[in-house]
Amino acid sequence: MIGAVDLSAEDRTEGEPLVRLVDSDVHAQPMPATLMPYLSVDARRYLERYGRRTHNDMHAYPRARGAGTRLDAWPAQPGAPPGGDPELLRSQLLDEWGVDYAVLQVLNALDCYDPADIAVELPRAINDWLTQAWLEFDDRLRAAIVVPHEYAHLAVREIERRAPDPRFVAVLMPANAQELLGSERYWPIYEAASAHRLPIMFHTGGFIRNLGAGPPSYYIASHVNTSPAMQTQLVSMVASGLFQALTNVRIVVTECGVSWVTALRWAMDSAWELMGPDHPRLERRPSEYIHDHVWFTTQPVEEPAEPQHLLYAIEQAQLADRLLFATDYPHWDFDSPTQALPRAMDAKLRAAIMHGNALELFGLRPVRSQPSPLATP
Amino acid sequence: MDVLLPYLSDYWRQYLEGAMIGLHGLIDAYPPGAPTSASERARSFPAPAVPSGYPALRERVLDEADAELIVLNCLTALEAHRNPYYAAALATAVNDWVRDEFLSRDERLRASIALSIAVPDDAVAEIERRADDPRWVQVLLPVRSELPWGHPSHHAIFAAAERHGLAIGLHAWGRPGQAPTPNGFTSTYFEDYLANQAVAQSQLVSLVCEGVFERYPDLRVVLIECGFAWLAPLLWRFDKDWKGIWREVPWVKQLPSEYVYRHVRATTGPAHLPREPRAIRQLLETIDVGRLLAYASDYPHDHGGGLPRLLSELDNERRDAVLTTNAAALYNRARPDRSPDRDGVSAP
Numbered sequence: 001m002i003g004a005v006d007l008s009a010e011d012r013t014e015g016e017p018l019v020r021l022v023d024s025d026v027h028a029q030p031m032p033a034t035l036m037p038y039l040s041v042d043a044r045r046y047l048e049r050y051g052r053r054t055h056n057d058m059h060a061y062p063r064a065r066g067a068g069t070r071l072d073a074w075p076a077q078p079g080a081p082p083g084g085d086p087e088l089l090r091s092q093l094l095d096e097w098g099v100d101y102a103v104l105q106v107l108n109a110l111d112c113y114d115p116a117d118i119a120v121e122l123p124r125a126i127n128d129w130l131t132q133a134w135l136e137f138d139d140r141l142r143a144a145i146v147v148p149h150e151y152a153h154l155a156v157r158e159i160e161r162r163a164p165d166p167r168f169v170a171v172l173m174p175a176n177a178q179e180l181l182g183s184e185r186y187w188p189i190y191e192a193a194s195a196h197r198l199p200i201m202f203h204t205g206g207f208i209r210n211l212g213a214g215p216p217s218y219y220i221a222s223h224v225n226t227s228p229a230m231q232t233q234l235v236s237m238v239a240s241g242l243f244q245a246l247t248n249v250r251i252v253v254t255e256c257g258v259s260w261v262t263a264l265r266w267a268m269d270s271a272w273e274l275m276g277p278d279h280p281r282l283e284r285r286p287s288e289y290i291h292d293h294v295w296f297t298t299q300p301v302e303e304p305a306e307p308q309h310l311l312y313a314i315e316q317a318q319l320a321d322r323l324l325f326a327t328d329y330p331h332w333d334f335d336s337p338t339q340a341l342p343r344a345m346d347a348k349l350r351a352a353i354m355h356g357n358a359l360e361l362f363g364l365r366p367v368r369s370q371p372s373p374l375a376t377p
Numbered sequence: 378m379d380v381l382l383p384y385l386s387d388y389w390r391q392y393l394e395g396a397m398i399g400l401h402g403l404i405d406a407y408p409p410g411a412p413t414s415a416s417e418r419a420r421s422f423p424a425p426a427v428p429s430g431y432p433a434l435r436e437r438v439l440d441e442a443d444a445e446l447i448v449l450n451c452l453t454a455l456e457a458h459r460n461p462y463y464a465a466a467l468a469t470a471v472n473d474w475v476r477d478e479f480l481s482r483d484e485r486l487r488a489s490i491a492l493s494i495a496v497p498d499d500a501v502a503e504i505e506r507r508a509d510d511p512r513w514v515q516v517l518l519p520v521r522s523e524l525p526w527g528h529p530s531h532h533a534i535f536a537a538a539e540r541h542g543l544a545i546g547l548h549a550w551g552r553p554g555q556a557p558t559p560n561g562f563t564s565t566y567f568e569d570y571l572a573n574q575a576v577a578q579s580q581l582v583s584l585v586c587e588g589v590f591e592r593y594p595d596l597r598v599v600l601i602e603c604g605f606a607w608l609a610p611l612l613w614r615f616d617k618d619w620k621g622i623w624r625e626v627p628w629v630k631q632l633p634s635e636y637v638y639r640h641v642r643a644t645t646g647p648a649h650l651p652r653e654p655r656a657i658r659q660l661l662e663t664i665d666v667g668r669l670l671a672y673a674s675d676y677p678h679d680h681g682g683g684l685p686r687l688l689s690e691l692d693n694e695r696r697d698a699v700l701t702t703n704a705a706a707l708y709n710r711a712r713p714d715r716s717p718d719r720d721g722v723s724a725p
Contacts, residue, residue, distance in 0.1 A: 065625070176560050180568075211556040212572060213579035214524040220622050221525075221579075221586040224615045225559065228575035231607075232558035235571045239564070257614050263606040267571055267649035270681045274412040275567050302613035304663065312659040313610065316651070333621060 016367040019100040020351075021337055022358035025203070025254055025297045025326030026093060026102040028134055028143075029083035030126065038125035043118055054113040054207075064219045066332065073330030082330035086137045093329045094140050097337050100355065100368050102329075103169060103201075104134055104143040105254070110174035110206040112150040119148035123158055127168075135167045142362065144172035144201050152188040159189070163196040169362040170199045174206020175226065175256060181233045182240030190242065190249045199250040199295065199361055202233070223333075230256035231264050234290065238268060241281025243289040250361065252295045255328060259302045259313030265290055291318050295361055297326035298353065299335040307342030314349070323353045324361065380430070380478070384470035389463060406452070406550035411566055412679060419677030426677040431482045438676050439483060448708060449488040450517055450548060450601065451475050457553045461495035468493045468503050472513075480512045487708060489517035489546050494534065501537045508541040514708040515544040519551020520576050520603055525583030532592065539593040542710040544642075547580055549573040549602035574649075577603035578611050581637060585615070588628035590636045597707055598641045602675060605643040606650060609663035612637060638665060642707050644673035645699065647680030648687050657690050667695035671704035 036044050067082065073092065075085035083089065093099055106126050112119055123146040130143045145162045147155035162168045171193040179185060181202065193200050204226045212232075216222045230253055243249065253261075268286035276282055282289075296319065304310055314320060325341075327334050341350060359366050382390055407414040407427075415426035419437070428434035438447070453471050458464040471491040480486050490507050494500045507513040516538045524530060526547065538545050550573060556562045557572040559579070577600050584590065584598060612634040619626075619633050629636075650657055666687070688696055 065622070178561075180558065180560055180563065182564075208559065209556075209561065210559055211561060212521055212559050212576045213526075213583065214522050214528070216525055216579070216583055216586065217528065218586050218625055220618050220625050221582045223618055223622075224582045224611070225579050227611065227614060228578040229559040231575045231578075232560065232563075232568070232572055235568050236558070236563065239568045257610065259610040259613065260607060263574075263604075263610065263649070266606055266651050267574060267604060267647075269651070270647065270649040270683060271413075271567055271571055273681055274679065275570075279565070279567060300614065300617065302610050303617045304609070304613045305616075306662075309609065309613075309659075309663045312663065316656050316659065333618075 019355050019359060019364070019366050019368055021097065021099050022325065022355045022362075022364065023093065023097075023099045023102040023327050023329070023337075024252070024324040024358050025299055026089070026104050026329050027083040027331065028086075028089070028104045028106055028130065029081045030106070030108065030129055031079060031081060031084060034084070035122070035125045035129060038128045039121050043121040046118060052114060052118070054111040064332075068219075068332055069330050070332055070334060086134055089329070090138055093327065094138060097327070099140060101140055101142055101358070101362075101364055103362065104130060104141055105172055105201065105203055106130060106143075106146055107203060107205050109146050109148070110172075110203065112148055112174075112177075113207065116148075116151055116154065119151055120154050120158075123148050124161070127158070127162055131165070131167075140368070142167050142169045142364070144168070144170040145198070146172050147189065149173050149186065149189060150178055152185055155189045156192040159192045159196065159198070163198065168198070169364065170201045170252065173200055173202050175202045175204045175230055175233060175254075176206035176208045178207060180236035182236035182238070182242055184240065187242065187246065190246055194246055194248040194250070197248075197363060199252050201252040201254045202230070202256075203254040204256055226255065227257040227260050231260060234261070234264060234294065235268060238282070238286045238289050239279070243293045244281050244283060249293055250295065251293060252297060252324065252361070254297045255299060255326070257300070257302060258296045258298060258319065258323065259310060259317070261290065261294075261296070261319070262313045262317040265317055291322070295322045295324055295357070297324045298340065299326040299328040300333045301335055301340050303340075307344055310342055311345065320349055320352060321357055324358045325354045381467070381470045381474055384473045385466060389466050392463065406454070406553065407678065408566065413570060414679075415677045416679035419679075431478050434479065435483070438674070439485065442674070445485060446487055446705070446708070447485055448514060448704075449475060449479055449486060450546065451489070451491055452548060452550070453491045454519070454551065454553050455491060455493040456495070456519060456551060458493075461493065461499070464493035464495050465499040465503070468499075469506070472503065472507060476510070476512075487512050487514045489513070489515040490543070491517055492534070494518070494531065497530065497533045500534050504534070504537040504541065504543065508537075508543070511710050513543065514710060515546045515599065517546045517548060520547040520549055520573055520580060520600070521551035521555075521557060522580070523552070525587075526580050527583035527585070527587030527589050529587065532589070535589060535593050535596055539596045542595075544597045544599050544707055546599045546601050547577065547603070549577075573602065574604040574607055578607060581611065581641065582615060584641075585629060585633045585636050586626050588626070590640045591628055591630065596640060599671065599707060600641065600643040601673065602644060602646060602678070604647050604649055605645075605664065605666070605669060606648070606660060608637070608643070608669070609660075638668050641669070642671050642703060643669055644675070645670050645684050645687070646673050646675040646678070648683030649680065650683035650686055652686065654686075654690060657686060661690060666691070667698045668703070670699045671707055672700045
């Protein structure tokens with residue numbers, strides 16, 4: 001189904017604007033001090049004395065210039081990080097581009113090596129802060145639930161706590177965790193999310209060990225490497241039988257690229273033709289599981305010299321109903337809603353990518369009750 | 378392993394026998410029972426599927442092949458051995474054996490130099506030891522590595538290879554018993570097998586970002602048994618990133634895709650391709666296979682029937698390039714003319 005969001009007359013009140021743009025990857029970022037009021041006394045004291053002792057090398061090596069963010073996205077108030085000021089985000093993203101819905105992803109807990117008590121409190125504090133400082137601030141904002149993913153049973157509790165709030169539209173997981181993402185240790189999270197019809201968004205970052213080829217020396221290399229890294233994660237999820245066991249699970253590959261899935265589907269299907277009979281958890285072709293269960297955010301969308309080639313990838317990998325537009329605000333490689341996708345793309349496909357697929361996946365209303373002040377046509 | 382004993386010193390023979398050490402480490406890249414490890418034809422001969430001597434190679438490959446030149450890759454997994462002196466001695470023994478058992482007995486044969494990189498000086502010494510013999514056409518390294526191959530700690534190997542007109546072959550697998558994916562250990566052979574193509578992508582990124590092709594403008598790198606259908610999307614992303622943040626790596630002076638097509642080749646196997654001709658035709662628009670691919674039978678392995686489907690979509694010129702001329706150019710030891718102004722670029 002391509003962007004076929006049915007608008008029956010009773011769904012739509014006169015004058016309510018149609019949703020035209022959903023941004024599926026936007027970042028809010030707290031300062032450590034921001035979260036302190038949301039933490040218990042014990043957790044605060046622990047963090048104030050020792051800090052977090054996790055292994056997240058994303059922010060240290062290799063070093064990204066300007067914290068990997070747009071220069072103009074730094075808020076005026078001292079110490080506030082990009083994505084730390086709701087007013088600025090509203091003006092630079094929601095109003096400037098006419099975004100109808102933006103899905104916030106807070107990346108600060110993507111690495112989860114904290115002791116269990118801290119690991120539980122931190123995501124809870126982030127989700128409380130998200131609710132108060134962001135979701136209450138602008139009704140165009142939605143969020144992915146931050147969870148202590150390395151402690152699956154505790155992550156399930158956080159999902160249960162947030163699921164009743166419809167503004168939480170997904171569960172956030174890292175693209176890199178302690179084990180490959182197909183590991184059964186994470187299945188309780190996938191199961192709980194799916195029970196609430198919440199997709200699981202796997203965002204770049206987390207605990208990146210750079211095994212296989214070794215750690216890259218430069219940020220640019222690590223940034224390109226997120227694509228092959230996610231390829232091995234999809235292979236893991238398919239091979240584990242996750243998609244066969246949990247038939248309702250829907251995952252979103254976030255910020256890892258898109259068009260590589262074409263060749264990955266071919267490779268997995270070719271391997272399956274040879275080895276499939278030895279894998280009872282793979283009754284169907286891997287490409288079928290991928291199509292049924294996997295969505296992709298676009299940013300940073302591949303930009304071939306021949307834009308038509310991106311359309312080939314979308315055709316070959318059956319991505320027309322699986323792509324979700326994203327800007328990745330406030331990061332440096334922001335994809336413009338008006339420039340990032342090939343002009344040759346037909347209007348129906350563009351509409352599906354810009355809003356239709358996301359509305360359906362996240363269960364969002366296709367009309368907005370409040371028009372954004374500066375919505376562009 | 379027994380065939381190597383004559384090429385090893387007493388010390389290493391005792392070491393081997395006492396420790397009951399095999400050649401490949403404990404995790405086999407090609408488990409004999411796996412469908413991918415041996416084609417139907419390879420299975421029609423007595424095990425092992427990999428020819429263990431010249432008579433077997435002749436019967437199974439040479440008598441059948443109409444190839445004019447055949448490159449042998451002896452996969453040794455030398456990086457599995459923690460003892461750096463043993464790994465170096467074993468590399469020399471393997472290469473001596475390949476020379477005596479194969480190269481000296483058939484004029485069509487060429488081979489890759491097995492190498493231990495545990496001590497860079499030993500690796501360079503082994504290249505120098507073989508360099509005067511034109512039957513060695515390539516330096517063989519595993520695609521999986523502790524440090525990405527572009528890292529400066531490997532540059533002495535590239536310098537030696539370039540000096541002698543040897544290609545660098547990055548072959549699927551390596552580091553047996555260690556995690557094959559960026560994020561850790563796989564559970565199934567299926568995942569392990571498919572990890573090679575992901576690792577190969579990271580290696581290309583590393584080689585370009587470290588400026589290897591600026592430092593060594595005559596260097597050629599061959600991805601062996603790592604696939605190729607994945608190349609275009611990687612380059613689309615890589616080129617886009619380079620346009621935005623090339624300042625981090627100013628010694629990378631051109632689009633990454635330009636370096637890759639000039640310096641990198643890939644073998645035809647595994648050709649993990651779909652069945653629809655339209656999909657293959659679209660792929661051929663996005664990847665310049667006429668420049669990229671060099672034919673490899675990959676005997677005795679079996680990766681499915683993708684290659685004939687690919688070849689059937691190629692015109693004669695590209696077909697000839699893939700089957701013959703690309704590999705012939707790749708493994709031609711004659712050094713190409715160098716421009717006098719090698720544009721030296723120094724990393725920080």
